[in-house]
Amino acid sequence: MTYETILTETRGKVGLVTLNRPQALNALNSTLVAELNEALDGYERDPGIGCVVITGSEKAFAAGADIKEMSGLSYPQTYLDDFITAWDKVAARRKPIVAAVSGFALGGGCELAMMCDFILASDTAKFGQPEIKLGVMPGAGGTQRLTRIVGKAKAMEMCLTGRMMDAAEAERSGLVSRIVPADQLVDEALKVAATIADMSLPIALMTKESVNRAYETTLAEGIRFERRVFHAMFATADQKEGMQAFVEKRPAKFANE
Ligand code: HXC
Numbered sequence: 001m002t003y004e005t006i007l008t009e010t011r012g013k014v015g016l017v018t019l020n021r022p023q024a025l026n027a028l029n030s031t032l033v034a035e036l037n038e039a040l041d042g043y044e045r046d047p048g049i050g051c052v053v054i055t056g057s058e059k060a061f062a063a064g065a066d067i068k069e070m071s072g073l074s075y076p077q078t079y080l081d082d083f084i085t086a087w088d089k090v091a092a093r094r095k096p097i098v099a100a101v102s103g104f105a106l107g108g109g110c111e112l113a114m115m116c117d118f119i120l121a122s123d124t125a126k127f128g129q130p131e132i133k134l135g136v137m138p139g140a141g142g143t144q145r146l147t148r149i150v151g152k153a154k155a156m157e158m159c160l161t162g163r164m165m166d167a168a169e170a171e172r173s174g175l176v177s178r179i180v181p182a183d184q185l186v187d188e189a190l191k192v193a194a195t196i197a198d199m200s201l202p203i204a205l206m207t208k209e210s211v212n213r214a215y216e217t218t219l220a221e222g223i224r225f226e227r228r229v230f231h232a233m234f235a236t237a238d239q240k241e242g243m244q245a246f247v248e249k250r251p252a253k254f255a256n257e
Contacts, residue, residue, distance in 0.1 A: 001042070005032040008039045011190055013197035015043040015052040025063035026056045028108050032066075033086045040093055047256070050197025050204065052093075053189045054116060055100035056109075058124070058182055064107025067134065087140045091115035094205050096196050100189035101125045102182050106164070111140040114149065117208060119175065120189050121167045122182035127175060130162035148215060149175055200238035200254035 001008060007018040017039050019026040026032075036054070043049045056062055090097070090112060099105075099116035106128045113119050113127075129142045137143060138159060147155035150173040158165065170176045180188045196204060206229050213225045233239050237257040245252035 001039070003035040003039070005029070006035050006039060008042075010049070012194060013048060013050040014190055014193040015039070015046075015049045016186075016190065017052065017054045019054070019056040019062055022057060022059075024066065024068075025060035025104060026109070027063050027066040027068075028087075028112065029066035029069045030083060030086070033083075037086060037089050040090065040097075044093060044095055047201075049095065050199070050201050051193040052095060052097045053100055053186070053193045054097060054112070055102070055186055055189065056105075057103065058122075059103040060109070061099070061101040061103060061105040061125070062109030062112060063104045064109050064130070065140070084140050087112070087115070091141070094208070095201075096193075096204055096208055098189050098193050098196075100185050101127075101176070102185050104128075107131050107138065107142070108140050111138060111142045111145065114141065114145040114175075117211075118177045119170075120185065120192065121170055121176040121179050122185040123167050123179055124182050125167040125170065125176070125179075126164045127170050128162060128164035129159045130164075132160060133162045146175075149173070198254075200236065200242070201256040202236060203233060203238055203254075206233065 005019070005021050007020050009016050017036060019032065021027060021032060040052065043052050087108070097116040099113040099119045101113050101119055102122035102124055104126050105113045107130055110127050110129055129138045129146060131137050143155070143159055146158065154173055157163065165173065165175065167176065167179045171179050210226050210229050213222050217225070238254045241254060242252045
C-alpha cells in the first residue's frame with residue numbers, strides 16, 4: 001500500500017508505521033491521521049500481526065497537529081468536523097502499539113505517543129505540550145493522559161508553560177518505558193514488538209485491555225475485571241501450552257486459540 005504521508009512495512013508479525021512528512025517535522029495533518037488509521041485498520045484485521053510500532057524520523061516523531069491546517073478553523077468547523085475523533089481511534093486499537101520516539105514529540109505528537117501502549121524514547125527525544133503558546137491547549141488527550149502519567153505538578157507546568165522534557169526527565173517521570181541510543185531506537189522497538197507478537201494474541205489483547213482498565217475505573221472494579229479475565233484465560237489452549245511448555249522446559253508455541 002502506498003501512502004502520501006506515512007511509510008508502512010511488515011517485519012514478521014510486526015507492523016511498522018513511519019510518519020513521513022519530513023518537510024513539516026511530521027506535523028499531523030488530516031491526511032496523515034487518516035492514513036495512519038487506515039494502516040492500523042489493516043494491521044488490526046491481519047491475523048498475522050501481533051504488534052505495531054509507530055515511529056517518526058530522527059529529528060521528529062511529530063511536531064504536533066498541523067498548525068497551518070488548523071489556523072483558519074472556526075469554532076463551528078472544529079465542532080462539526082470534530083477532527084480529533086479520528087485521532088482517538090489510535091487509542092481505541094486492540095492490538096498493542098509501541099511508540100518509538102526520537103526528536104520532537106510536541107503537542108499532538110506527544111498526545112499521539114501517549115495514545116500508544118508505551119513509549120520507547122531515543123536519548124534525543126523531547127516531549128512537550130506547547131499549545132498554550134499558540135493560544136490553545138492540548139486537545140487530543142494531553143491534559144488528561146499526561147496528568148495521569150506524570151502527575152499534576154509536571155503536567156500542569158508543561159501545559160501552562162509549554163516547556164519541553166528531555167528523554168531523561170521523561171523516563172524519570174514515567175512517560176517513557178526506556179531510553180535507547182538514537183541509532184538503535186527502531187531496531188530495539190521492533191525487537192520489543194516481536195517479543196510481544198510472539199505471545200498469544202488473545203492473551204496479549206486481554207492484558208492490554210486489563211492494564212487500560214486501571215485508567216478508567218476504581219481499584220476494586222479494576223481488580224474484579226482483572227480477576228474475571230484471568231479466570232477466562234484458563235479456557236484458552238494457549239494457557240495450556242504456555243504452562244505445559246514451562247514444565248517441559250521448552251519455549252511455548254502459541255496458536256492464538
Ligand atoms: C505545521 C510545522 C509544525 C506544525 C513544524 N512545522 N512544526 N508545520 N505544524 N506543528 C514546519 C515549520 O513550519 C517548517 O516549515 C518546518 O516544519 C521545519 O520547522 P522549523 O520550525 O523550521 O524547525 P526548527 O527551527 O528545528 O524548530 C523545531 C520546532 C518548531 C521547535 C519543533 O518547528 C516548532 O515549535 N513547531 C511547532 C510545535 C508546536 O507548537 N506543536 C503543537 C501544535 S498544536 P516551513 O515550510 O515553514 O519552513 C497541536 C494541538 C493538538 O498539536 C490538538 C489536537 C488535534
